[in-house]
Amino acid sequence: MSRNTLLGVLVILLGLAAPLAAQDARGSIVGRITDASGAVVPGADVRAVNVATGVAAASKTNQAGNYTLPYLVPGIYTVTAEMAGFKRFVRENVQVRVNDTVQLDIPMELGEVTEAVQVTAETPLLTTTEASLGQVVDERRVNELPLFAGNAMDLVHLAPGTVNGTDMRLRKAPFNAAPSQFSTDGGGNNNNEFTIDGVSNTFSDGTAPRVAFSPPAAAIAEFRMQTSAFDAGVGHTQGSLVNVSTKGGTNELHGSVWWWLRHSKLDAPTVFQNRSGQKLPIYQDNRYGVSAGAPVYIPGVYNGKNKTFWHFTWEANKFGDPNVGASTSTVPREAWRNGDFSDLLALGSNYQLYDPATIAPAANGRYSRQPLPGNVLPASRINTVGKNLMNLFPLPNAPGTDDGRNNFFLSGKALEDYWTTIGRVDHAFSESHRMFVRFHRDFWEEDKNRNFGDDVMGIILNRVNRGLAMDQVYVFSPSFLFNFRYGITQQEFP
Numbered sequence: 001m002s003r004n005t006l007l008g009v010l011v012i013l014l015g016l017a018a019p020l021a022a023q024d025a026r027g028s029i030v031g032r033i034t035d036a037s038g039a040v041v042p043g044a045d046v047r048a049v050n051v052a053t054g055v056a057a058a059s060k061t062n063q064a065g066n067y068t069l070p071y072l073v074p075g076i077y078t079v080t081a082e083m084a085g086f087k088r089f090v091r092e093n094v095q096v097r098v099n100d101t102v103q104l105d106i107p108m109e110l111g112e113v114t115e116a117v118q119v120t121a122e123t124p125l126l127t128t129t130e131a132s133l134g135q136v137v138d139e140r141r142v143n144e145l146p147l148f149a150g151n152a153m154d155l156v157h158l159a160p161g162t163v164n165g166t167d168m169r170l171r172k173a174p175f176n177a178a179p180s181q182f183s184t185d186g187g188g189n190n191n192n193e194f195t196i197d198g199v200s201n202t203f204s205d206g207t208a209p210r211v212a213f214s215p216p217a218a219a220i221a222e223f224r225m226q227t228s229a230f231d232a233g234v235g236h237t238q239g240s241l242v243n244v245s246t247k248g249g250t251n252e253l254h255g256s257v258w259w260w261l262r263h264s265k266l267d268a269p270t271v272f273q274n275r276s277g278q279k280l281p282i283y284q285d286n287r288y289g290v291s292a293g294a295p296v297y298i299p300g301v302y303n304g305k306n307k308t309f310w311h312f313t314w315e316a317n318k319f320g321d322p323n324v325g326a327s328t329s330t331v332p333r334e335a336w337r338n339g340d341f342s343d344l345l346a347l348g349s350n351y352q353l354y355d356p357a358t359i360a361p362a363a364n365g366r367y368s369r370q371p372l373p374g375n376v377l378p379a380s381r382i383n384t385v386g387k388n389l390m391n392l393f394p395l396p397n398a399p400g401t402d403d404g405r406n407n408f409f410l411s412g413k414a415l416e417d418y419w420t421t422i423g424r425v426d427h428a429f430s431e432s433h434r435m436f437v438r439f440h441r442d443f444w445e446e447d448k449n450r451n452f453g454d455d456v457m458g459i460i461l462n463r464v465n466r467g468l469a470m471d472q473v474y475v476f477s478p479s480f481l482f483n484f485r486y487g488i489t490q491q492e493f494p
Contacts, residue, residue, distance in 0.1 A: 024198040025223075025245035027100035029069040033061050033081055035108050040065025044083040044108070047431070048094070051076045052250040054306035058431040060478040071434075071473045071483060072096045073426075074221050074245050079104060087111035091119045097136045098224040098245050134226040134240070135159035139247075142217050150260060150287050150317065152217040153179040156242055159225035165189035172317065173214040174418040174444035174463070176203060180210040184227045184240040191239030197246055197438055199469045199487025211242070212489050213440060213465040218256055218291035219313040219422045221247040246438055247293065248426045249309030255292030261285065262319075272326070273411050276398045281320070281411040289315030296425075304427075312423040320413035327451045330400070331393040331408040339377030347402055351375070392456050414448035432475040440467045464492045 029048055033041040044061045048069045061067045069079075074097050081089040086108040096102055109117055135158055142152045149172040156162060156179075165181040183189045190208035194201040196215065203212035223244040264283030273280065293311030296304035335343065344351035358370035400407025420442035428434040442465045450458040469487040476482065 024071070025098050025195070025243055026071045026073055026198075027096035027098065027102065028072060029077065029079060029094065029096060029102050029104055031067060031104040031106060032065045033067065033083075033106045033108060034065060035086070036110065041083055041086070041108055044081050044086075046079065046081050046106075048072060048077045048079050051078060052252075053248075053309060053426075054251055055426075055428045055434065056431045057434075057475075059475070062478060067478065070481065073248060074098055074100075079106075081106045081108065083108060085110065087117050089117050089119070097138070098222055098243055099226065100136075134224055136222060136224045138222045139220070142220050142222065147217065149173075150217065151179060151214050152220050152223070153211060153214045153242070156182060156225050156240075159184065159227060159240070161185040161227055162225065162240075170321065172416075172418070173216065173420065173442070174317070174416065174446075176210040176212070176463075177208075179214060180208070184225070187227075187239035192242060193239070194242045194244075196244045196440075196467070196489075197436075197469045197471070197487070198243075198485055199467070199489065201244070201467070201489055203489075203491050205493070212491050213420075213442060213467060215244060215246060215422055215440065216289060216291070216313050216315040216420055218258075218289065218315070219247050219311070221245045246422065246424055247311050247313075248424050248436065249293035249295060249311045251295055251305050251309075253292070253294040255290070257290050259286070259288040261287075270326075270411075272328070272409055276409045278397075278409070278411050281326075281413050283320055283413065285317075285319035287315065287317040287319075289313065291315075306428070308425070308427045310423070310425050312421075314419070314421045316419040317416070318418070319416050321416060321448075326411050326413075327409070327449075328398075328406050329408045329410070329451050330405045331396055331452070332390055333404055333407075334395055336404070337387065337390050339379065339382050341375040341377075344403060345375050351403070353377075392452075392454075394452050408452070410451060410453055412450055412453060414446055416447075417443075417445045419443055433473070435470070435472040438467075438469045441465065462492075462494055466490045 033044045033046070035041055040061070042061050042063045042065055044067070045058065046061065046067045046069065047056050047058045049056045050073065052075055057069050057072060059067045059069050077094045077096060079091045079094050087110070089106050089108060091104065091106070094102065094104060137152075137155045137158060141155065141158070145155065147154060149170045151171050151173045154171045157164060162182055162184045165183055166178055169178050171179045180192065181189055183191065192209065194211040196213070201212050203210050223242060226241040226243060262283070262285040264280045267280060267283065269280050291313040293309065296302065296308040296310055333343070335341075341351075341353055353372045353375050354369035355372050356369070359367050362368040394408060396407035398407050398409045420440070422438070422440040424436060424438040426434070426436040444463045446461040448459060467487070467489045469485070471485045472483070474482045
């Protein structure tokens with residue numbers, strides 16, 4: 001058994017300016033506030049309210065009129081700005097995505113604060129404050145695009161410049177290798193970094209780096225394929241960064257239940273199955289789960305609307321993989337089990353068997369042996385244990401070669417059993433203090449390589465992932481903030 005603790009990360013960012021984005025899965029809104037003449041407006045109050053949760057983040061403009069609203073969970077926000085002597089500014093539908101820094105410059109108009117300038121018809125905002133390239137895969141794509149293996153990590157191939165580095169095998173969530181084998185912009189295969197909520201999600205056992213945990217699609221808010229122009233916080237890879245933001249609860253109860261089924265009755269037999277007269281192995285792929293999120297509510301005790309939220313997802317996948325179980329092997333012919341190898345003599349003298357009990361010295365330092373008559377072992381010479389071991393092999397079911405090789409074909413399958421769970425709790429103490437806790441665990445068991453359809457041969461693999469992330473943001477002042485993040489990802493692969 002091997003235990004590999006991937007990473008324990010402690011990040012403390014204390015800044016007097018806009019915070020570094022680093023590997024954070026959240027975004028920021030930044031900008032400058034000016035009046036009608038173009039002069040900056042210092043000391044203005046700026047707030048961003050998450051439309052889905054009602055959680056607000058607040059800031060003030062500095063002497064240069066600049067403001068920063070950092071560490072915003074991806075979503076749609078309403079931004080307001082207020083200052084005595086100016087009309088209240090309201091900008092709706094500001095979308096913040098994973099690791100985005102959205103620039104929103106605010107023009108203020110003279111008037112009373114009770115009056116409002118509401119902007120609703122602007123072009124969607126673009127990220128103009130950074131040079132990073134990549135592709136955001138949002139919640140709608142994750143939920144609506146077809147996923148044959150049910151693993152949202154397969155959508156990394158939507159990013160421009162991404163090339164699949166392996167064959168077309170299944171990229172299911174239990175499997176580490178195939179979902180990790182891709183390259184971007186010529187960066188080479190298996191040179192990628194993976195994070196969840198700003199915490200490393202990269203596993204390596206001394207071979208190629210791989211994604212450790214693939215969250216179920218229902219637990220993903222969105223993720224970003226960042227392919228180039230990384231900042232100083234991303235220094236572990238020459239490939240791309242897959243930055244996943246997990247889903248949190250909102251002010252409304254939302255949930256889903258799903259069941260996906262594939263069955264061998266819809267498949268056609270292969271040429272090898274037809275040749276050996278075998279039917280299709282029973283192939284069933286069942287993937288099912290449940291996901292929900294809402295405010296924390298304890299009747300008569302606590303109502304977490306606009307403050308405390310939970311989100312939980314559980315998914316299981318039980319299936320058999322015939323691509324792993326199908327095999328061609330060599331087994332002894334029925335006559336060979338009784339010591340009769342006479343059929344091999346028809347192929348030539350090089351198949352003559354010799355009696356080891358007749359070895360005797362010969363001239364020139366050599367040795368001689370006597371051939372077994374008819375290539376048949378005497379019954380009295382056959383070892384009982386050896387014969388019993390021989391009988392563990394099944395009889396041939398395919399022609400094979402003339403000398404008895406590749407004469408057994410089995411359409412078996414690898415039995416796969418997988419389940420995963422992930423949960424998250426978010427809490428806003430105030431507009432200047434908020435936090436979240438996220439945990440995940442999965443279990444995968446693979447029973448395969450039973451080449452003869454019994455317990456004589458085979459292997460059972462198990463793999464377990466565990467992860468935890470905690471994050472707190474505290475804004476002491478518009479120019480002084482604190483972010484504490486701790487995360488650990490652990491994997492067992494005995």
